[in-house]
Amino acid sequence: MGALTASDGVQVHPWLRRLAANGGSPRDLADAVHYLCLLHGNHPGVIDLALNHARGSLERDWLEAxxxxxxxxxxxxxxxxxxxxxxPSTPGHAEAEAAAQHQRHALDMLAQSDRAGCATGAALALALDWDAVRDVLDAAATRLGLIAPRSTLPLAEETIIVVDTLVREMSVERAMLFGAQQMFAQHRGLFDLLEARASARGKH
Incomplete structure (x- = not known):
């Protein structure tokens, strides 16, 4: 899972890295937080939904935390x-909104999968990916004069230990990796969309 995060996680996306380094305009950062909110701003979210499918105490404890x-x-x-x-006003807004809503629906379905390990894999990947996403949120908060609270999500090292233990105890490696891969893919797709929207704004 650690290797998958390093290779497929959203941290590798050049647009995320640019935004996190305050390389985007205020409009670009505003666009990013609006779309991230569309994916993850509602309750129940991916982790909450995955909790309903937890099958073991370790899995449930991590998801609850x-x-x-x-x-x-x-x-x-x-x-x-x-x-x-x-x-921000952007050409092609209706299409972008529809694409983001489709992503949100895909994540909801993933987090409600009955395949043992799949929903938890998506939740684990969200937590691992959130470190990179948080860099963008912190950059936006700094631009807006807001104080960013310290994240209390489980540390990546702890999460990897949970993954290793679950894989040994429950034989859910393939399903868990599938859930994680899908989560990473949706996040990369979102930043593809954000980059395309920024490009469209720059041409008008």
């Missing part, structure tokens, strides 16, 4: 969106 921590992340995200103001 992550779900509780993500409440603060969601509140932080919503605060940034409110401070950022309206979504």
């Amino acid at each position: 992550a779900a509780e921590a993500f409440v603060a992340e969601r509140e932080f995200l919503v605060r940034i969106v409110a401070a950022a103001g309206p979504l």
Whole structure:
């Protein structure tokens, strides 16, 4: 899972790295937080939904801790969106909105999968990917004069240990990796969309 995060996680996306380094305009950062809120700003989210499919105590304990921590992340995200103001005017907005809604639906379905390990894999990947996403949120908060709270999501090292233990105890490696790969792919797709929207704004 650690190797998969390094190779497929959203941290490898050049547009995320640019935004996280304050390389985007205020409009680009506002666009990013609005769309991240569309994916992860509602309750129940991926981790909450996955909790309903937990089958073992270790799995449930990790998901409960992550779900509780993500409440603060969601509140932080919503605060940034409110401070950022309206979504930047962008050509092709209706198509982009539809694509993001489709992504949200795909994540909801993934987090409700009855295949043992799949939903938890998606939740684990979200927590691992969130470190990189948080860099963008922190950059936006800094631009807006907001103070970013410390994330209390489980540390990546702890999450990897949970993954290794679950794989040994429950034989769910393939399903868990599938869930994780799908989560990473949706996040990369979102930043593809954000980059395309920024390019469209730059041409008008």
